[in-house]
Amino acid sequence: MTTKLLAPFALACLLAAPALAADPGVTDTMIRIGQTMPFSGPASAYSVVGKTEAAFFRMVNDKGGINGRKIELISLDDGYSPPKTVEQVRKLVEQEEVFAIVGSLGTPTSIAVQKYLNARKVPQLMPFSGASRWNDARNFPWTTGAQPSYVTEGAIYAHWILATRPDARIAIITPNDDAGRDYLKGFKQGLGDHAGQIVAEAVYETTDPTVDSQIVTFKNAGADVFFNECTPKFAAQALKKAAEIGWTPQIILPTVSNSVAAVLKPLGLEQAKGVVTGAYMKDPTDPKWADDPDMKAFKEFMSKYNPSADINDSFNVSGYVFGQIAALEFQRMGNDVSRANLMKQAQSMHDVSIPMLLPGIRINTSPEQVTPIRQLQMARFDGRSWVLFGDVMSE
Numbered sequence: 191m192t193t194k195l196l197a198p199f200a201l202a203c204l205l206a207a208p209a210l211a212a213d214p215g216v217t218d219t220m221i222r223i224g225q226t227m228p229f230s231g232p233a234s235a236y237s238v239v240g241k242t243e244a245a246f247f248r249m250v251n252d253k254g255g256i257n258g259r260k261i262e263l264i265s266l267d268d269g270y271s272p273p274k275t276v277e278q279v280r281k282l283v284e285q286e287e288v289f290a291i292v293g294s295l296g297t298p299t300s301i302a303v304q305k306y307l308n309a310r311k312v313p314q315l316m317p318f319s320g321a322s323r324w325n326d327a328r329n330f331p332w333t334t335g336a337q338p339s340y341v342t343e344g345a346i347y348a349h350w351i352l353a354t355r356p357d358a359r360i361a362i363i364t365p366n367d368d369a370g371r372d373y374l375k376g377f378k379q380g381l382g383d384h385a386g387q388i389v390a391e392a393v394y395e396t397t398d399p400t401v402d403s404q405i406v407t408f409k410n411a412g413a414d415v416f417f418n419e420c421t422p423k424f425a426a427q428a429l430k431k432a433a434e435i436g437w438t439p440q441i442i443l444p445t446v447s448n449s450v451a452a453v454l455k456p457l458g459l460e461q462a463k464g465v466v467t468g469a470y471m472k473d474p475t476d477p478k479w480a481d482d483p484d485m486k487a488f489k490e491f492m493s494k495y496n497p498s499a500d501i502n503d504s505f506n507v508s509g510y511v512f513g514q515i516a517a518l519e520f521q522r523m524g525n526d527v528s529r530a531n532l533m534k535q536a537q538s539m540h541d542v543s544i545p546m547l548l549p550g551i552r553i554n555t556s557p558e559q560v561t562p563i564r565q566l567q568m569a570r571f572d573g574r575s576w577v578l579f580g581d582v583m584s585e
Contacts, residue, residue, distance in 0.1 A: 215289030224282035231269035235422035242509025245496035272302035297369035335561030341376035348380025361413035451503035475575035
């Protein structure tokens with residue numbers, strides 16, 4: 191079933207009346223943007239991101255507008271199915287006449303429409319994905335990235351394993367798509383001459399019912415470190431199956447599946463103790479941030495604009511952070527509300543601080559480097575929340 195969320199998007203900025211713009215989706219009082227989200231299907235845990243983005247845009251709209259304009263967000267369900275994404279994005283561009291596609295979720299789904307959007311010169315801003323192809327402005331000048339690349343993230347985990355468990359016997363599972371291949375590429379690059387310590391690797395399809403058989407194979411291979419690079423549904427399945435068969439390796443979760451609410455809670459928080467991950471945002475379950483002004487503002491926002499959501503689900507923070515980045519890019523356009531100027535602003539940010547990013551993590555972009563977040567810090571789950579350790583690491 192199609193889910194359509196309409197949310198006025200605005201941020202109080204300038205009082206002067208804006209000049210008329212010629213690009214589709216723009217009037218002197220409004221900008222219409224679109225996105226696709228898996229409100230249904232195997233990756234529906236990620237729909238939290240889109241719902242929180244919509245709530246964020248409602249909040250900023252209440253504050254009066256971005257440079258005098260309000261923004262409508264049309265968010266359509268694609269079920270995490272690339273053919274459905276193509277259908278929905280064509281509808282957004284050709285029927286709804288959106289100004290830009292902003293914050294759509296998924297690697298295979300966003301890839302399915304990347305060439306189409308670039309051919310039509312429609313901005314494809316910040317797909318919620320770390321695939322390396324989002325940082326290819328030469329071939330895709332109308333696309334920008336969002337989070338740290340999966341290649342970089344995979345390499346960081348490999349370096350951590352070699353530093354803490356030099357004799358590790360490693361198992362890794364990845365989805366059979368570009369995201370999985372990027373993670374595996376970075377992970378093996380990070381291992382370098384130690385790549386032979388991978389004793390078992392497997393892939394899965396998002397249409398598979400479970401990943402149980404792969405987990406049994408990993409235990410039988412004698413692996414004592416497990417990189418569980420699955421989307422939330424399958425990551426939770428893998429953790430549960432490992433516990434059921436008494437396999438207790440050191441587990442690493444990727445940033446895309448480190449939600450306490452969606453992945454660790456189904457296993458049991460006590461059983462998840464010791465799992466490690468990478469982080470670039472503040473975790474709402476971490477008592478360290480209890481008195482942090484950014485966290486207080488986030489929780490006040492959630493209480494007023496998204497009260498039915500699980501406040502401990504870190505995917506809410508993702509929607510909040512990427513909503514702020516998008517709002518900043520729109521604000522920086524001023525009265526030149528054109529697609530070309532939007533891309534220019536998205537590619538020219540320097541040392542920008544965004545509330546709810548970890549200390550030391552800044553937004554930096556250029557025409558050659560269009561991924562805004564490129565830093566991570568390691569974290570370990572203590573049975574209640576993610577506890578940060580080590581330094582902030584860059585690509």
